[in-house]
Each structure stands twice: as C-alpha cells, then as structure tokens.
Amino acid sequence: MKRWIGFLIVAALAGAGGYYGTLHAAPAFLMNKALDRITIGSPWNHFTHAPQVNARAQSVVRPSPDLLYSICPFDLSAGPLEVTAEPIPGRYSSISVFDSQTNVAFVRNDEQMAGRPMRVVLALAGQTVPASVQVVRLAAPRGVALQRVLLADPAEAATVDPLRRRATCRTVGR
Amino acid sequence: MRKWIGWVIAITLGLIGGAALAVSQMRHRGLGDDISVGPWTTARDIGSITTDARTRAVVALRGLLALPTSEARYFTASADSSGRALSGKCSYTLAGGIIEARWWSVTLYDKGGWLIVNRWNKHSVGSAAFAPEQQGDWRVAISPDEQLGAWIPTAGDADFELTMRTYRPHGTLASNPARVTLPTITRGECRP
Numbered sequence: 001m002k003r004w005i006g007f008l009i010v011a012a013l014a015g016a017g018g019y020y021g022t023l024h025a026a027p028a029f030l031m032n033k034a035l036d037r038i039t040i041g042s043p044w045n046h047f048t049h050a051p052q053v054n055a056r057a058q059s060v061v062r063p064s065p066d067l068l069y070s071i072c073p074f075d076l077s078a079g080p081l082e083v084t085a086e087p088i089p090g091r092y093s094s095i096s097v098f099d100s101q102t103n104v105a106f107v108r109n110d111e112q113m114a115g116r117p118m119r120v121v122l123a124l125a126g127q128t129v130p131a132s133v134q135v136v137r138l139a140a141p142r143g144v145a146l147q148r149v150l151l152a153d154p155a156e157a158a159t160v161d162p163l164r165r166r167a168t169c170r171t172v173g174r
Numbered sequence: 175m176r177k178w179i180g181w182v183i184a185i186t187l188g189l190i191g192g193a194a195l196a197v198s199q200m201r202h203r204g205l206g207d208d209i210s211v212g213p214w215t216t217a218r219d220i221g222s223i224t225t226d227a228r229t230r231a232v233v234a235l236r237g238l239l240a241l242p243t244s245e246a247r248y249f250t251a252s253a254d255s256s257g258r259a260l261s262g263k264c265s266y267t268l269a270g271g272i273i274e275a276r277w278w279s280v281t282l283y284d285k286g287g288w289l290i291v292n293r294w295n296k297h298s299v300g301s302a303a304f305a306p307e308q309q310g311d312w313r314v315a316i317s318p319d320e321q322l323g324a325w326i327p328t329a330g331d332a333d334f335e336l337t338m339r340t341y342r343p344h345g346t347l348a349s350n351p352a353r354v355t356l357p358t359i360t361r362g363e364c365r366p
Contacts (some may be wrong), residue, residue, distance in 0.1 A: 007180060011188035018192025026231035027201065036236055055289035055297065062287040064235045064339060065297045066279045092276060092341055102234045103223050104242050109342070146239055150277060150341075152302035159339055 004041055029104040034060055035142060035162040038073045045081060047072045047147065047169045056130040068160060070147035073170035078143045080123035082133075084144060085147055088160060090149040095167070097122060099141040130172060147171055190251065199228065200235045207262060209304075212354045213257070214249035224282075236287045237337075245290035247343045251303040252285070252335040254359040260335060264364035265317035270357030271310050277301045280357070282313060282334055283327045293325075294330035299324045318365065331365070 005008045042048035053063040063069070074081045074082045085095045087110035094109040095118065108118050120134045120143075129135045149164045151157055177359040192230055208218040208229070217229045220240050225233075233240050240248060254266060266322075267278060279300035284290050291322045299314045303324050318328045328334060338356065340347060347354050 003177075003180075006183040010181060011184040013290075014185040014188025015195070016188075016190035018189035020192075020227065021189075022196035023200075023227040023231040024195040027234040030234040030238060045202075053289065055291040055295070058288055059233070062281075062283060062337060063289065064191070064281060066278065066281075066300050066339075068275055076331065086266060094245065096239070096245075098239055101223075101239065107245050109245065111342070115325075143321075152277075153299070159189060160293075171244045173352060 003076055028100055029097070031100055031102050031143075031157065035073050037143070038071060038144070042071055042073055042075055044075050045078075045169060045171050047145075047165075047167050049161070049165050052151070052154060064148075066151055068151060068157060068164055070149075070167055072145040073144060074122065074143055074169065075141050076122060076124050076127070080121050080122050080129050080135075080172045080173050081145075081169060082125050082130075082172050083118065083145050083167075083169050084117060084119045085113075086116060086117045086163070088149055088163045091152065091160070092148070093154075093164070094148050095120075097136065097143060097145045097147065099138050100172070104109045105138055105143070106136045125127040175211060195303045196231070201314070208348070211352065211354060213251040213253050213255050213359050215251070216247055216351060217243075219243060220248070243343075243351075245342065247340045247342070247347060249338040250335055251338075251359060252333070254361045256361065258361060259333050260359070261346050261364065262330045262332050263316060263366075264328075264333055265269045265315065265319070265362040267360045267362060268314040268316065269360065270312055270314075270358045271355065273301065273309075273356075274343060274345035274347040274354065275301075275339060275340035275341055276344075278340045280336055280338050282316065282328065282336055285333055285335060287335075290329040290334070294325045294327055295318070296325070296327055298299070299326055302330045317362075 045071045053065045083146050097106040098103050121129050123129050124139055147167050149160055207215040209216050219225045220233055220243055279298050279299035304312045315325040
C-alpha cells in the first residue's frame with residue numbers, strides 16, 4: 001500500500017512536470033514548425049508579399065482575410081537585420097517582430113509612424129549595429145517580421161500592393 | 175529490478191498524462207479564456223514575456239503571430255449566446271453595436287483555427303461593411319445558405335468558431351475588456 005502511494009506521488013509529480021514542460025516548450029516548438037512552413041515559399045531575411053489570404057493556402061493559423069500580409073522570416077546568425085516600412089495612407093498598417101518564443105519584440109503601426117517611414121534594426125547581443133537607429137536586441141537568432149495592411153475591400157489590393165512592397169527586410173552590410 | 179520498473183512506469187505515465195492534458199487545454203481554449211463576455215473569450219495579455227505559460231502556448235498553437243493587446247484584442251466564440259456549440263448546419267445572427275476600436279472584423283474558422291474553403295471565398299465581415307450611421311446597430315448573418323447583406327457562409331456541417339478582431343482598441347475595450355458589450359450570437363434554423 002505504501003509503495004502504491006509512492007508510485008502515485010511520483011506519477012503526479014511527473015504529470016506536473018509533463019504539463020508545465022509541454023506548455024513552456026510549445027511556443028518555441030510551434031514557432032520553429034511555422035518557420036519551416038513559411039520558409040518553403042519565403043526566403044530568409046527578405047519580405048515575401050503574400051497575396052490575399054486564401055483558404056486553400058494558409059501557412060499560419062488563424063489568418064485574417066481582411067489583411068494583406070508581408071512576412072520576413074529572419075535569422076540573425078549572419079548579422080543584424082534592418083526592417084523598414086512606410087505607412088500606407090488612409091488605412092491601418094503595422095510592422096511587428098516576433099522572437100523565437102513567439103513574444104512580440106517590436107510593433108509599430110501607421111498612427112505611430114505619423115506619416116514618416118520607420119526603420120528598426122534587430123540584433124543579437126554583441127552584434128555591431130549602425131549608429132542613430134532604433135535597435136531591438138533579441139535573445140535568439142530566429143523569428144518573424146510581419147507587415148499587416150488592412151483592406152476594407154478586396155478590390156483595394158491592387159492599389160495597396162505596390163505601396164506595401166516598399167517595406168524591406170535585409171541583413172545589414174549585405 | 176521489478177521495483178525499478180514500477181518507478182519508470184509511474185514517471186512515464188505521469189509525463190504522458192501531463193503532456194496530454196496540456197495539449198488538450200491548448201486545443202480547446204480559444205485565444206485565451208481569462209476574460210469572458212457573453213459567448214466571447216479573450217486573454218488578459220498576449221505576446222509578452224509576462225504572459226502566462228498556458229496562454230502563450232495556446233496562442234502559439236491557435237493564433238501564432240497574434241499582436242499584443244495594446245494593438246489588437248482578439249475575442250473567440252465557439253458557442254452561441256445560449257451556450258450551444260456553433261454548428262455549420264445552423265444559421266445565426268450576430269447583432270452588435272459600437273465597438274471601441276479603429277476597425278473590427280468577425281472571421282469564421284474551423285475548430286483548428288483554419289479558414290474553411292467555400293465557393294464564395296467569403297470568410298469574414300468587417301466594420302467597413304457598415305456605413306457610419308449603422309455602426310451602432312448592425313447585423314451579420316452566418317448561415318450555410320446564401321444571404322442578402324452582410325453574410326458569412328458556414329461552408330459545411332462541422333462545428334466552427336468565430337474570431338472577432340478589434341484593432342487599436344480604445345476606451346473600455348482597452349482599459350477593461352471584461353466590461354464591454356460584444357455582439358450577441360442568436361441561433362436560427364438548423365438543417366437536419
């Protein structure tokens with residue numbers, strides 16, 4: 001009887017470990033899986049300006065059909081990454097950066113850009129970065145930069161597309 | 175030797191059970207469920223290192239690349255206002271009023287969070303579908319059958335869920351989302 005109680009206590013402790021271990025490991029694991037899917041069609045360290053979301057081609061869960069997405073999967077191993085974008089007049093747009101743990105490391109929307117282009121450099125600790133530019137330091141090299149642009153009407157896509165393509169994502173010094 | 179095997183079995187079963195419970199919770203918890211407003215749920219916080227482990231895991235599985243709550247608040251519903259699961263066989267009316275956000279949209283997904291293929295290629299209705307004078311009192315039909323006006327097809331018999339995105343929330347939606355009024359979801363007729 002005493003031994004069975006011991007087994008139950010150990011199983012319960014292992015269960016708690018399995019539960020919290022899974023929850024803590026899930027974000028990085030799922031981000032890696034998503035990066036594997038995204039980089040099938042999108043090169044590292046460049047924006048890919050995806051067409052409007054289509055139910056037959058979804059690379060990231062819960063996409064919004066009301067947004068145009070441009071995605072830049074990045075790897076800072078080769079050096080810091082510069083992300084630039086311009087606000088697109090008359091509509092919501094934003095640039096967001098997600099680290100390998102799915103945390104939002106940076107977000108800037110069109111209102112905050114106040115009509116001016118934005119520029120940010122993503123870097124690992126110790127990497128040399130250009131002077132006089134906003135720098136976001138990340139703990140791990142991989143992640144995703146994402147541009148969202150609202151389409152009030154799908155017919156606007158043709159007008160908006162050239163404007164969103166002004167966003168850049170490139171390794172600094174290359 | 176036999177005693178040693180017993181401990182290994184206990185640890186293995188514990189680990190598997192704990193992991194299975196975590197995965198089950200991740201699969202069935204909208205985009206966080208700290209806050210409930212009628213049939214809608216949302217997370218108190220998303221996308222930051224201070225977000226609790228369960229919400230971070232749920233969002234990674236069911237809403238990867240979701241924005242933080244200062245930028246967007248995501249509400250999910252998998253049941254109507256009477257608590258019945260949303261079914262692709264049934265018609266529903268979403269009835270809402272002013273949403274304190276720069277823009278909002280309601281999108282229909284399968285239970286895994288993926289858009290469902292339909293011949294109309296329609297998956298959502300946003301605030302832009304309504305004139306300014308309609309923003310205080312609007313309706314969206316959700317139905318397997320084509321409808322006039324603002325409509326989202328259910329596209330199939332399976333259960334589904336709705337996500338309401340509210341971008342650049344302000345007022346009570348930003349400061350105390352548990353106190354806002356969100357659209358009601360009323361079930362109409364169902365196919366056999």
